[in-house]
Amino acid sequence: xxxxxxxxxxxxxxxxxxxxxxxxxxxxxxxxxxxxxxxxxxxxxxxxxxxxxxxxxxxxxxxxxxxxxxxxxxxxxxxxxxxxxxxxxxxxxxxxxxxxxxxxxxxxxxxxxxxxxxxxxxxxxxxxxxxxxxxxxxxxxxxxxxxxxxxxxxxxxxxxxxxxxxxxxxxxxxxxxxxxxxxxxxxxxxxxxxxxxxxxxxxxxxxxxxxxxxxxxxxxxxxxxxxxxxxxxxxxxxxxxxxxxxxxxxxxxxxxxxxxxxxxxxxxxxxxxxxxxxxxxxxxxxxxxxxxxxxxxxxxxxxxxxxxxxxxxxxxxxxxxxxxxxx
Amino acid sequence: xxxxxxxxxxxxxxxxxxxxxxxxxxxxxxxxxxxxxxxxxxxxxxxxxxxxxxxxxxxxxxxxxxxxxxxxxxxxxxxxxxxxxxxxxxxxxxxxxxxxxxxxxxxxxxxxxxxxxxxxxxxxxxxxxxxxxxxxxxxxxxxxxxxxxxxxxxxxxxxxxxxxxxxxxxxxxxxxxxx
Numbered sequence: 160x161x162x163x164x165x166x167x168x169x170x171x172x173x174x175x176x177x178x179x180x181x182x183x184x185x186x187x188x189x190x191x192x193x194x195x196x197x198x199x200x201x202x203x204x205x206x207x208x209x210x211x212x213x214x215x216x217x218x219x220x221x222x223x224x225x226x227x228x229x230x231x232x233x234x235x236x237x238x239x240x241x242x243x244x245x246x247x248x249x250x251x252x253x254x255x256x257x258x259x260x261x262x263x264x265x266x267x268x269x270x271x272x273x274x275x276x277x278x279x280x281x282x283x284x285x286x287x288x289x290x291x292x293x294x295x296x297x298x299x300x301x302x303x304x305x306x307x308x309x310x311x312x313x314x315x316x317x318x319x320x321x322x323x324x325x326x327x328x329x330x331x332x333x334x335x336x337x338x339x340x341x342x343x344x345x346x347x348x349x350x351x352x353x354x355x356x357x358x359x360x361x362x363x364x365x366x367x368x369x370x371x372x373x374x375x376x377x378x379x380x381x382x383x384x385x386x387x388x389x390x391x392x393x394x395x396x397x398x399x400x401x402x403x404x405x406x407x408x409x410x411x412x413x414x415x416x417x418x419x420x421x422x423x424x425x426x427x428x429x430x431x432x433x434x435x436x437x438x439x440x441x442x443x444x445x446x447x448x449x450x451x452x453x454x455x456x457x458x459x460x461x462x463x464x465x466x467x468x469x470x471x472x473x474x475x476x477x478x479x480x481x482x483x484x485x486x
Numbered sequence: 487x488x489x490x491x492x493x494x495x496x497x498x499x500x501x502x503x504x505x506x507x508x509x510x511x512x513x514x515x516x517x518x519x520x521x522x523x524x525x526x527x528x529x530x531x532x533x534x535x536x537x538x539x540x541x542x543x544x545x546x547x548x549x550x551x552x553x554x555x556x557x558x559x560x561x562x563x564x565x566x567x568x569x570x571x572x573x574x575x576x577x578x579x580x581x582x583x584x585x586x587x588x589x590x591x592x593x594x595x596x597x598x599x600x601x602x603x604x605x606x607x608x609x610x611x612x613x614x615x616x617x618x619x620x621x622x623x624x625x626x627x628x629x630x631x632x633x634x635x636x637x638x639x640x641x642x643x644x645x646x647x648x649x650x651x652x653x654x655x656x657x658x659x660x661x662x663x664x665x
Binding site: 211 | 551555559566569570571572606608
């Protein structure tokens with residue numbers, strides 16, 4: 160494919176299949192598998208521009224969207240992706256489910272499985288929830304965000320958006336600024352971007368930088384100007400007040416003054432810098448409105464691309480894989 | 487491995503088909519070419535060039551990937567998913583006469599998938615089918631309107647079309663089969 164990423168280190172091509180039947184995290188994916196997903200997503204994106212936005216590929220497949228945490232974007236995005244591929248979908252709102260009656264996650268899912276779905280899209284507040292299910296379920300599990308662990312489809316759609324604009328990932332300087340500690344988006348993005356040969360800088364208050372984050376091969380700093388200097392991409396992360404149990408910084412206002420992304424700070428970045436945010440945004444905290452709505456922002460493109468990327472993941476996992484019995 | 491069509495033969499055949507298209511449609515008004523990826527796409531673009539040489543008119547040309555419409559998709563319990571490529575039809579097919587182009591017509595299942603896919607893009611006035619090689623063994627009631635070469639084959643044989651754009655040579659080869 161013409162859009163393959165030309166890494167400085169190696170010329171990589173797309174894999175022909177995904178080795179795992181689940182998508183639990185970026186951790187398990189090879190660079191070649193990532194390219195396969197991104198290339199497939201390019202083909203899927205065209206479907207969204209048709210007048211009839213539907214193809215029959217997943218006809219007869221049942222997908223359960225199980226969201227134990229609030230979500231608008233990701234859940235809607237998965238539902239639209241499933242419908243565009245003609246899958247039968249059902250979304251379970253946790254407030255109206257037996258979970259409120261005390262059922263465990265494993266029991267909830269085993270009961271759903273007894274009705275023979277093909278895939279389960281799971282979002283859960285506990286890191287590792289998807290791994291747990293992948294060991295007890297027959298269905299393919301797709302991680303839609305587990306605790307502070309991973310959010311693989313978000314990282315894939317971020318990479319897709321970057322590749323569309325820069326036509327490569329390798330060699331780009333990507334600065335990720337915000338609440339690093341609580342962010343599963345960070346953990347997925349850091350792994351994906353470093354696997355694809357990007358130079359990743361992470362930046363936030365010292366209290367919000369996870370210890371040993373540099374073991375992923377990234378540079379960490381609390382100097383936002385250093386992180387943003389000559390960056391090709393600046394990715395902002397939400398300050399996750401709901402996950403904070405202590406005082407990590409004095410006030411939101413002080414956070415904005417020191418780390419908030421403003422036009423003035425962006426002057427240090429490359430002239431064609433991309434501004435990204437996985438949403439939901441806290442305007443005036445991690446990002447100024449002038450930047451969020453400015454000419455470099457691709458935040459809404461990220462949302463559009465999310466559907467194409469999730470269609471690619473659903474399609475590639477729906478076929479199953481040769482597990483032990485490789486021909 | 488017998489070569490059943492060489493580069494000259496393929497070139498002459500496409501020129502002949504282009505003339506047949508102009509004759510049957512009394513020109514190229516309202517026509518559009520849609521090639522089935524990947525080799526039908528190459529053939530469609532060659533036909534567009536020839537039609538331009540003959541008539542001086544441009545015929546809009548698109549490429550169709552039928553993977554997501556295949557009738558064997560998801561029917562195997564395991565196995566890698568076929569690669570999906572991009573469909574590019576940069577014009578409205580509504581009320582146009584569509585010339586659908588493929589390299590080999592065999593069971594007719596690819597054509598069935600292509601027809602379903604096309605209908606999702608709009609309501610063409612008509613669809614005509616162009617194939618470089620018709621090797622027989624239809625499993626569906628489908629027939630080509632323009633045929634480059636009728637090639638009787640056995641089930642054991644396979645027909646390979648190689649084109650400059652993807653394979654660095656123009657050749658149709660008949661492979662395999664009982665000796």
